[in-house]
Amino acid sequence: MNFILQLILLIGTSSLTQANPTPPFTKPATLSLSSRKINGDSVSRKRGLHMSRALKRSLSPTSIPLTDNFRGTELEWYGSIQVGTPPQDFTVVFDTGSDELLIPGTNCTTSCSNQNKFDPTQSSTFIPDLADGIFTESFITGGDASPWGLKDWSMTLVEGADTMSVGGLSVSNVSFFLIQNQSQPFSVDPYDGILGLSTDLSDTSFFHGLISQGLPPIYGFYVTPHSVGGAELTLGGVDSSKFISQTIFAPLVADAGGAWILNSLGIAVNGQTNNVLAVDTEVLFDTGTTNVFLPLTMAEALYAFISPEIQLNPAEPGAWGIPCSSVGSLPASVDFTLQSVAGVKFNVTIPSSELSVGPFAGNTSLCQTAFNSWPSYFTIPPIIGNSLFKHYYTTWDSGNLAVGFAPI
Numbered sequence: 001m002n003f004i005l006q007l008i009l010l011i012g013t014s015s016l017t018q019a020n021p022t023p024p025f026t027k028p029a030t031l032s033l034s035s036r037k038i039n040g041d042s043v044s045r046k047r048g049l050h051m052s053r054a055l056k057r058s059l060s061p062t063s064i065p066l067t068d069n070f071r072g073t074e075l076e077w078y079g080s081i082q083v084g085t086p087p088q089d090f091t092v093v094f095d096t097g098s099d100e101l102l103i104p105g106t107n108c109t110t111s112c113s114n115q116n117k118f119d120p121t122q123s124s125t126f127i128p129d130l131a132d133g134i135f136t137e138s139f140i141t142g143g144d145a146s147p148w149g150l151k152d153w154s155m156t157l158v159e160g161a162d163t164m165s166v167g168g169l170s171v172s173n174v175s176f177f178l179i180q181n182q183s184q185p186f187s188v189d190p191y192d193g194i195l196g197l198s199t200d201l202s203d204t205s206f207f208h209g210l211i212s213q214g215l216p217p218i219y220g221f222y223v224t225p226h227s228v229g230g231a232e233l234t235l236g237g238v239d240s241s242k243f244i245s246q247t248i249f250a251p252l253v254a255d256a257g258g259a260w261i262l263n264s265l266g267i268a269v270n271g272q273t274n275n276v277l278a279v280d281t282e283v284l285f286d287t288g289t290t291n292v293f294l295p296l297t298m299a300e301a302l303y304a305f306i307s308p309e310i311q312l313n314p315a316e317p318g319a320w321g322i323p324c325s326s327v328g329s330l331p332a333s334v335d336f337t338l339q340s341v342a343g344v345k346f347n348v349t350i351p352s353s354e355l356s357v358g359p360f361a362g363n364t365s366l367c368q369t370a371f372n373s374w375p376s377y378f379t380i381p382p383i384i385g386n387s388l389f390k391h392y393y394t395t396w397d398s399g400n401l402a403v404g405f406a407p408i
């Protein structure tokens, strides 16, 4: 298993959290891993995913519309799934940064009052799985523009299995977790749950079930700004009507361990770089993350090229801000240089228009900027989220372990 996943697993275990006085480190949709996963046999799971590519292709790709979680700024995109017999409807974030399905259950009362709740007693196909009991899982960030800290992103979960479908594609006996309780930051989400789409899904996951029925192991993501609409997820392929340019694929790093991690050869800001940014860095590509997370030294170096007025906001650890009156005019085009499967360097670019993610709730004259930083004691590599994906049609190929980018 990859070192990033292990780090987050450690943070997620309650024993370590108790022993460690550092702030809770969190988010709803990134690299959340249950304790169950620690004992998981990731090698055989991955092999299963790869071997199944050879199976007959008996399912056709399907697309479903995605809704933008827009609260003054684009956050995440979510769409509909059905669970149970007869089907109960839920909305979930399709999250390349995690690997499980989590939806609220009827036992989640107060903290899930905004969400639809799965009622196992109303499904003839529900199978309880109490092998792991009820456990709590922590997350590294949330469906919010704000980053880590000050917020407790956690859920109490219990496992079960049932029939699940997305866009008419159905799989029986899919393992998932019912949310029994969730921390306050999750309660406000307009969606119900999270569906993980890492490359290391268990044999009992929804996507694995589709692949064993012959669906190609590919997701196509088209996440558009609120003002544009028409966002869409394609399972089993891409929707070529959504982009005209050629897709360039970059391979996952060899030790990605189930996560969508690419190697970046360097970062440049408005065409400039320095010895902090012009380095090889493993970067997690995560559709469940709003903006971008960087190690502190990289965030400092990046903002130094944009404006000295951009400073850490002490009220929101890890978040940076600038007076809203100054943010609009700043050039802040950020290139991440990747290397294609064929060995050709290419850039993916977050344009200047993404710099401001809107005013802080606690100070509306101060605007948050898109690059958050990890605290200096925390050695997690960068995570790139939707600030980038809005500008590309992305293809997530679990079979070839590569991510494709086509500018839109």
Ligand SMILES: *[C@@H]1O[C@H](CO)[C@@H](O)[C@H](O)[C@H]1NC(C)=O
Residues within 6 Å of the ligand: 105, 106, 107, 120, 158, 178
């Ligand atoms: C809900 O809670 C009750 C009482 O603790 C328990 O018996 C039941 O199994 C729980 N249901 C689920 C789906 O966890």
Ligand SMILES: *[C@@H]1O[C@H](CO)[C@@H](O)[C@H](O)[C@H]1NC(C)=O
Residues within 6 Å of the ligand: 127, 161, 173, 175, 204
């Ligand atoms: C559901 O899957 C589990 C493995 O996760 C298996 O033990 C069980 O027999 C399956 N049940 C049915 C009804 O297929």
Ligand SMILES: *[C@@H]1O[C@H](CO)[C@@H](O)[C@H](O)[C@H]1NC(C)=O
Residues within 6 Å of the ligand: 111, 152, 181, 182, 183, 184
């Ligand atoms: C739910 O979680 C919150 C903390 O996020 C906690 O304060 C509360 O006691 C929990 N409720 C239950 C019923 O466990």
Ligand SMILES: *[C@@H]1O[C@H](CO)[C@@H](O)[C@H](O)[C@H]1NC(C)=O
Residues within 6 Å of the ligand: 268, 269, 270, 271, 272, 335, 337, 345, 346, 347
């Ligand atoms: C990528 O961006 C860097 C920095 O802006 C630039 O020097 C380089 O030419 C770009 N590479 C390509 C292939 O566009």
Ligand SMILES: *[C@@H]1O[C@H](CO)[C@@H](O)[C@H](O)[C@H]1NC(C)=O
Residues within 6 Å of the ligand: 322, 323, 363, 364, 365, 366
């Ligand atoms: C809000 O942000 C502005 C702009 O940076 C700053 O001048 C002001 O002191 C801040 N107000 C508070 C209450 O923090």
